[in-house]
Amino acid sequence: MKTDHTKLLQLITLLDLTTLTAVDNEDDVAMLCQRAVEPLGYDHGLENPPSCAAVCVWPVFAGLAADITEGTSVGVACVAGGFPFAQTPLTSKISEIHYAVDEGASEIDVAINRGAFLAGELEEVHDEIAAMKDACSGAHLKVILETCDLPHEDAVRQAAQIALQAGADFLKTSTGMGRAGATMADVGVLLEEAVAWEAATGRAVGVKAAGGIKSAYDALDYVELANSLHGPVSPVNFRIGASSLLDDVLAQLAGS
Ligand SMILES: O=C[C@H](O)COP(=O)(O)O
Numbered sequence: 001m002k003t004d005h006t007k008l009l010q011l012i013t014l015l016d017l018t019t020l021t022a023v024d025n026e027d028d029v030a031m032l033c034q035r036a037v038e039p040l041g042y043d044h045g046l047e048n049p050p051s052c053a054a055v056c057v058w059p060v061f062a063g064l065a066a067d068i069t070e071g072t073s074v075g076v077a078c079v080a081g082g083f084p085f086a087q088t089p090l091t092s093k094i095s096e097i098h099y100a101v102d103e104g105a106s107e108i109d110v111a112i113n114r115g116a117f118l119a120g121e122l123e124e125v126h127d128e129i130a131a132m133k134d135a136c137s138g139a140h141l142k143v144i145l146e147t148c149d150l151p152h153e154d155a156v157r158q159a160a161q162i163a164l165q166a167g168a169d170f171l172k173t174s175t176g177m178g179r180a181g182a183t184m185a186d187v188g189v190l191l192e193e194a195v196a197w198e199a200a201t202g203r204a205v206g207v208k209a210a211g212g213i214k215s216a217y218d219a220l221d222y223v224e225l226a227n228s229l230h231g232p233v234s235p236v237n238f239r240i241g242a243s244s245l246l247d248d249v250l251a252q253l254a255g256s
Contacts, residue, residue: 053235066104081110084175129166142170174211181211210241
């Protein structure tokens with residue numbers, strides 16, 4: 001039980017706490033940010049209580065999230081680049097990223113252009129990601145492959161390699177708005193590609209499992225997979241993006 005308690009506390013530190021609904025408003029985002037800074041929210045008696053790794057919000061809320069999390073360890077991740085379908089002109093993608101970064105986003109989450117990828121226009125996919133990476137300035141770029149739209153493992157591997165060659169700092173499975181979210185198989189492929197990339201280039205990259213992860217014990221399975229394939233996990237190399245997972249983590253902590 002003590003082991004579970006420790007693992008659950010660590011799980012909180014890997015979490016990109018997400019709100020991406022059509023009806024988000026400033027109060028929702030403020031609440032999300034406060035929750036990310038102090039997720040336990042009660043008298044826990046811990047010397048070093050965990051905070052979430054980041055909040056993940058729409059671009060219009062990046063400034064508010066940056067203000068509320070200022071001076072904390074919580075990053076501001078912002079979806080951009082025509083998220084979730086990526087079917088906007090590159091100029092719009094770039095200007096959305098500039099806006100989010102100017103507002104204070106420290107991490108930018110963009111989806112690949114699946115239409116172009118599936119049509120075999122791989123150079124276009126690469127060049128778009130590279131241009132978006134450039135637009136990030138110092139912010140970290142997480143590239144979402146939306147693995148549920150990719151037909152097989154080789155396609156996931158190829159999309160991951162293109163994203164890495166174009167400068168991705170993180171490979172992310174899913175938008176949370178597709179037909180399906182993260183799977184152990186797809187996260188395993190992304191972890192393998194991240195490890196191979198670091199071995200070949202010396203540049204460390206992370207992996208973010210996202211979409212449909214609601215149970216603390218499912219999330220711990222992903223952490224165990226990352227520990228085994230990628231080495232000891234930390235918020236620098238592994239994240240879990242989820243909108244409702246924290247509720248179950250807190251419930252499990254209360255019972256552990
Ligand atoms: O990046 C995070 C995902 O959008 C969250 O997906 P979820 O709402 O299924 O947890």
